[in-house]
Amino acid sequence: MESGKAALVLCGGGAQGAAEIGFYQAMVELGISPDFIVGTSVGALNGAFIACGM
Template structure:
């Protein structure tokens, strides 16, 4: 689901994109890459420095982890602190299934805990 940054920040939670698309909008797609995906934080910093406003955020794997915090209005430097303090092996585990090799359920719990605190 694609979410609007404005709506998420205003409501303090997830809500569907409701703004009509009439003008150009900026979307941010963040990919995976395990701990290397933390490089996305540099992108968030550059966007802030250039005053580029992101309207839509999408991500997969670690990109969805970082994107979730960003979509809820968390500044890049706070996301950076969280990822630096994070022990990645504590939030992911090997889980061989038809869906993949890793389970990210620990990441989901971490995101939910950080956003509700």
């Protein structure tokens, strides 16, 4: 990113959690690292795993 901060916003919805992981993997491959991670339901679980480096 050129400037500013990037937030990773993750939603709830059961199976959507799998898609979020794929999206995050693509971000990593592009060298994009979020400054903030927020989520609800399964998104909160995914966010916790991402924040812990899992």
